[in-house]
Amino acid sequence: MDGPVPYLQWGFIQISLANLVVIGVMLVLFVLALVLPFPGHAERGDHDAGPR
Amino acid sequence: MITNERHSDTEPTSASSSVGPKAGGWTGAAARWLERRLPIGKLLPTRQPYYIGSWVYVFGVVTIAALAWVIASGVILAFFGPQWWHESATGRFFNSLHFWSIQLFFIFMVLHLWGQYWAAGWRDGRAPTWMIGVVIFLISIITAFTGYISQQNLDAQWIAVNAKDAINATGAGAFFNPLNFGQMYGLHVMLLPIAVTLLVVLHVIQVRLRGVVAPIGATDADLVDGGTVETSP
Numbered sequence: 532m533d534g535p536v537p538y539l540q541w542g543f544i545q546i547s548l549a550n551l552v553v554i555g556v557m558l559v560l561f562v563l564a565l566v567l568p569f570p571g572h573a574e575r576g577d578h579d580a581g582p583r
Numbered sequence: 584m585i586t587n588e589r590h591s592d593t594e595p596t597s598a599s600s601s602v603g604p605k606a607g608g609w610t611g612a613a614a615r616w617l618e619r620r621l622p623i624g625k626l627l628p629t630r631q632p633y634y635i636g637s638w639v640y641v642f643g644v645v646t647i648a649a650l651a652w653v654i655a656s657g658v659i660l661a662f663f664g665p666q667w668w669h670e671s672a673t674g675r676f677f678n679s680l681h682f683w684s685i686q687l688f689f690i691f692m693v694l695h696l697w698g699q700y701w702a703a704g705w706r707d708g709r710a711p712t713w714m715i716g717v718v719i720f721l722i723s724i725i726t727a728f729t730g731y732i733s734q735q736n737l738d739a740q741w742i743a744v745n746a747k748d749a750i751n752a753t754g755a756g757a758f759f760n761p762l763n764f765g766q767m768y769g770l771h772v773m774l775l776p777i778a779v780t781l782l783v784v785l786h787v788i789q790v791r792l793r794g795v796v797a798p799i800g801a802t803d804a805d806l807v808d809g810g811t812v813e814t815s816p
Binding site: 556557560561563564565567569 | 637642686693697
């Protein structure tokens with residue numbers, strides 16, 4: 532914990548590995564939220580049947 | 584005691600019916616305005632449009648849940664003080680709870696921001712809701728900054744000394760001084776959390792007032808009763 536923090540650099544872009552990992556996790560969570568079905572929720576066109 | 588007699592005679596059933604269209608003074612006018620703008624059916628709706636059934640709409644409420652943990656752990660930290668949160672095992676636990684809650688708060692706030700940005704959440708009269716959200720984001724950054732300075736350790740001193748130069752360069756150093764611990768701590772535990780909490784309440788009321796924004800390209804059929812689902816099935 533007290534050692535130097537690893538940093539990554541591409542040209543003028545510099546970011547710590549920890550921050551890059553957090554951003555990567557956020558992107559994964561966002562994509563999963565878009566594609567994963569919401570539990571107990573009817574599909575479009577099926578809503579007249581009410582919630583499952 | 585005229586007021587008491589009038590109340591016992593009329594047995595009011597609701598604010599508007601008890602005070603009539605013009606009666607009640609400022610209180611009556613406020614009651615009628617609230618009933619008109621925010622009826623209980625809007626404040627606590629039992630049905631929502633079908634399109635809110637997506638994980639994207641969970642990000643906002645998770646952000647609020649994280650804020651609740653931040654405030655609860657912060658109250659405990661403020662009560663026992665820095666020696667406790669640095670030296671005792673329980674104190675370090677609550678210190679960590681406070682730190683990781685705020686990490687989750689920011690992560691889910693930004694995910695909520697992405698979701699609303701790509702859905703153009705400011706459409707159809709919702710610009711004030713979006714702008715209040717932006718203000719909450721900015722105040723949260725200042726709150727987190729003052730939190731790092733309030734840790735009472737070398738990390739806090741390092742950040743404060745470096746930030747002093749940066750804040751001076753903006754011209755704000757005379758009234759926002761990172762080296763003034765009392766000012767930073769007072770802002771962190773009192774004024775800024777109150778501002779964030781009140782604005783979050785206002786943000787949620789604004790969402791309730793206008794409803795959740797429809798997806799881009801949604802048809803009218805999506806917005807009528809047939810396109811709604813129970814919020815608590």
